[in-house]
Amino acid sequence: MPDIVEIARFSSDFEAQTALALLRSVDIEAKIVSDDAGGALPSLAMLAGGVGILVRAVDAETATNMLVSLADAASDEDESG
DSSP: OOOEEEEEEESSHHHHHHHHHHHHHTTOOEEEEOOSGGGTOHHHHHHTTOEEEEEEGGGHHHHHHHHHHHHHHHHHHHHHO
16 A cells, blocks of 8 residues: 555635645546545534645655645736736
């Protein structure tokens, strides 16, 4: 079994799902981890520290760089719009 690492935490499932889609679009295997009572209590995830993204350790640097690029693009869009 490959080593698994957490590369990011998000304040909402929507943000985590967006990041997950980006990573999967470039063939990086990733999973979401969240303690939200199986989806029944979404606000519980915030109390538990947010929604995490897990990837294989060998993909961690590439995945992190992808998410930083996504965050930078969103920040640039906020500043211009």
